[in-house]
Amino acid sequence: MSTQAPKLQNTRLLRDKAYINGEWVGGSKTFDVFDPATGNKLGSCPDLGISETQSAIQAAHAAFPTFSRLPARQRSNILRTWFNLMHENKSDLARLCTLENGKPTADATGEVTYAASFLEWFSEEAVRIYGDTISSSTPTSRIITLKQPVGVVGLMTPWNFPLAMLTRKVGPALAAGCTVVVKAPSETPLSALALAELAEKAGVPRGVFNVITTHEHTAEIGKELCENPTVKKVSFTGSTNVGKLLMKQSSSTLKKLSFELGGNAPFIVFDDADVDEAVAGAVASKFRSSGQTCVCANRIYVQRGIYDQFVEKLTEKVKGFKVGNGLEEGVTHGPLIHGNAVDKVQKQVEDAVKKGGKVLIGGKKAEHLGPNFFEPTVIRDMTDDMTLCSEETFGPIAGIFPFETEEEVVSRANAADVGLAGYFFSKDLGRIWRIAEGLEVGMVGVNTGLVSDVASPFGGIKESGFGREGSKYGIDEYQVMKSVTFGGLKPLKL
Numbered sequence: 258m259s260t261q262a263p264k265l266q267n268t269r270l271l272r273d274k275a276y277i278n279g280e281w282v283g284g285s286k287t288f289d290v291f292d293p294a295t296g297n298k299l300g301s302c303p304d305l306g307i308s309e310t311q312s313a314i315q316a317a318h319a320a321f322p323t324f325s326r327l328p329a330r331q332r333s334n335i336l337r338t339w340f341n342l343m344h345e346n347k348s349d350l351a352r353l354c355t356l357e358n359g360k361p362t363a364d365a366t367g368e369v370t371y372a373a374s375f376l377e378w379f380s381e382e383a384v385r386i387y388g389d390t391i392s393s394s395t396p397t398s399r400i401i402t403l404k405q406p407v408g409v410v411g412l413m414t415p416w417n418f419p420l421a422m423l424t425r426k427v428g429p430a431l432a433a434g435c436t437v438v439v440k441a442p443s444e445t446p447l448s449a450l451a452l453a454e455l456a457e458k459a460g461v462p463r464g465v466f467n468v469i470t471t472h473e474h475t476a477e478i479g480k481e482l483c484e485n486p487t488v489k490k491v492s493f494t495g496s497t498n499v500g501k502l503l504m505k506q507s508s509s510t511l512k513k514l515s516f517e518l519g520g521n522a523p524f525i526v527f528d529d530a531d532v533d534e535a536v537a538g539a540v541a542s543k544f545r546s547s548g549q550t551c552v553c554a555n556r557i558y559v560q561r562g563i564y565d566q567f568v569e570k571l572t573e574k575v576k577g578f579k580v581g582n583g584l585e586e587g588v589t590h591g592p593l594i595h596g597n598a599v600d601k602v603q604k605q606v607e608d609a610v611k612k613g614g615k616v617l618i619g620g621k622k623a624e625h626l627g628p629n630f631f632e633p634t635v636i637r638d639m640t641d642d643m644t645l646c647s648e649e650t651f652g653p654i655a656g657i658f659p660f661e662t663e664e665e666v667v668s669r670a671n672a673a674d675v676g677l678a679g680y681f682f683s684k685d686l687g688r689i690w691r692i693a694e695g696l697e698v699g700m701v702g703v704n705t706g707l708v709s710d711v712a713s714p715f716g717g718i719k720e721s722g723f724g725r726e727g728s729k730y731g732i733d734e735y736q737v738m739k740s741v742t743f744g745g746l747k748p749l750k751l
């Protein structure tokens with residue numbers, strides 16, 4: 258197959274080698290990277306294995322003493338420069354992101370801004386690392402706490418936000434003084450390598466930021482990062498099943514862990530809501546990145562009194578979508594990442610229809626556009642025995658479930674193993690507090706379909722994982738607290 262290499266203004270951003278210890282490193286084997294919209298080959302990357310991963314870990318280990326002792330202001334300046342470089346190269350980064358992930362240019366451009374915001378935010382947090390002074394139980398002692406970088410960190414990021422999921426981890430890691438080894442997703446490694454090019458330009462010292470690319474050896478490299486005793490922390494974003502495996506593997510070295518895993522977000526619309534606002538929120542939450550975000554609405558519960566109205570208005574909005582190649586003008590929704598994702602949503606639709614769901618729009622593959630396209634779909638009369646209720650869709654399927662009472666909907670919303678995001682629309686202040694407190698999730702959107710913001714703590718509960726990213730809390734994940742007790746202190750004699 259011939260290669261249709263991305264055409265970029267800054268050609269240095271297009272890299273076909275991994276980045277270890279400040280060097281671009283090839284491998285004896287490579288894997289291909291494809292455009293999910295066209296199936297075209299975009300390029301190839303080294304299919305690296307355990308030995309290169311160990312080299313990267315060693316490089317990060319060697320870089321740690323110097324980097325962690327840099328004045329925080331210097332680390333802050335490096336992150337700020339990296340942030341500026343992302344903005345200077347915004348259109349190229351967005352193009353790469355669209356080409357390897359499929360999301361439309363406007364979304365990809367939004368992702369660059371979102372991704373860069375984590376570098377900016379944590380450049381600001383780097384210089385605001387504080388400890389406490391604590392009264393001791395012993396009159397002649399005093400206690401203080403220090404926050405120190407945890408050490409070498411292994412980062413494993415997914416394909417759905419090739420830039421932002423990386424910067425949301427690497428920003429706080431470097432701010433805290435950690436050094437990192439990134440395992441880039443095999444679907445979208447080019448964005449991670451473009452970030453490495455900018456990191457080097459921003460002055461990130463060699464060995465501090467390493468990017469391993471792999472396809473065949475994904476599981477082995479994941480295991481190495483979890484089991485290697487030099488790595489002190491692992492942060493992973495991806496599916497719950499892989500998260501469980503990595504947690505098991507990490508038990509051998511008792512690593513500090515952060516996991517941002519799958520969701521199954523309830524999106525609840527009460528009778529007293531503004532229906533138009535709720536529909537706009539549902540469109541934003543459900544169909545963002547063609548449904549491929551971990552915080553996408555998965556189960557849309559609408560109270561009986563406004564059910565028909567909501568369903569009709571949502572269907573009308575979906576009619577206005579333009580599905581296609583994300584590089585084309587006016588396209589609002591791109592393809593899914595690969596054929597398996599398409600097959601999964603197809604099966605969920607078939608299951609819903611078999612059990613009584615009615616498809617109002619979409620419901621099938623959009624094969625005329627390419628093998629990875631699925632029509633944005635609205636299904637009404639959903640019931641809780643359908644697969645779509647218990648399994649994260651990760652696709653453009655809006656299944657709408659009717660409900661009668663507040664108590665009923667909260668108990669149905671909470672009947673999930675996972676708890677990442679949840680949304681609801683209501684104008685009743687008392688109800689707003691009850692539901693916000695009652696939903697078993699890590700993030701709640703009240704009268705909004707979007708909760709993603711650098712300033713807001715991002716993460717889940719239950720089997721959606723643990724740890725928080727972004728916000729003032731994100732840096733804690735990369736730090737360890739040390740208490741220091743000063744003894745033998747004589748009191749002042751007055």
Ligand SMILES: NC(=O)c1ccc[n+]([C@@H]2O[C@H](COP(=O)([O-])OP(=O)(O)OC[C@H]3O[C@@H](n4cnc5c(N)ncnc54)[C@H](O)[C@@H]3O)[C@@H](O)[C@H]2O)c1
Pocket residue numbers: 413414415416417441442443475476477478479480494495496497499500502503517518519520550551649650651
């Ligand atoms: N939380 C999120 O943002 C997120 C992102 C992507 C996928 N998902 C979930 O995962 C489902 C399937 O998507 P997927 O197949 O890409 O998810 P996945 O969990 O299999 O893959 C996500 C990332 O983990 C890596 N990975 C896979 N197996 C690994 C292993 N053994 N060790 C280390 N890394 C490993 C992959 O290379 C990828 O980079 C989706 O339907 C969705 O539910 C969630």
Ligand SMILES: O=CCCC(=O)O
Pocket residue numbers: 417418549550551552709715
């Ligand atoms: O899909 C995972 C993260 C999405 C987001 O940050 O909004």
